[in-house]
Amino acid sequence: MKKDEQQIVLSFPAAHGTDSLSRPFDYEVRAEYVEGDVIRPMCTKRIYQPSVQWSVKRDAKTVTCVFGACELPSHKLRFAVTPLNSLGQRGRPLYLERA
Known part of the structure; x- marks a missing residue:
């Protein structure tokens, strides 16, 4: 039987826009x-906005990204979360330090 892998679960508030160009389509989590x-990028993932296919009223409040512990080194890391719209334009990133 396979042993469960340790995970790092990162949850962050969803970005919200008022129209289709300012609304996030996905997120780059680095x-x-x-x-x-x-600053050295160690691992990058793209996460779709969970409610991208729904109307603005039904937008998700939080988004979650999971990293396997084996994907990341054990030293001090910083996570950068950048929203992108459907044309790939980047918003301002959020940062989270992990000791």
């Missing part, structure tokens, strides 16, 4: 290793 002035 785990970064930060040391001084150097």
Whole structure:
């Protein structure tokens, strides 16, 4: 029997827009290793907005991304979450530090 893998579950508030161009289509979630002035991306995932096919009134409140513990190094990481609209235009990223 396969042993369950340890996971890092990252939940973040969904970005909200008022029209189709400002509404997020998906998110880029990036785990970064930060040391001084150097920022090194370690792993990047793209997560669809869970309610992208529904009207704005039914938008999801939170979005979740799961990383397997084996995907990431054990040192201090920072997670960057960037919303993208359907044309690939990026919004402002959110950052979360993990010790």
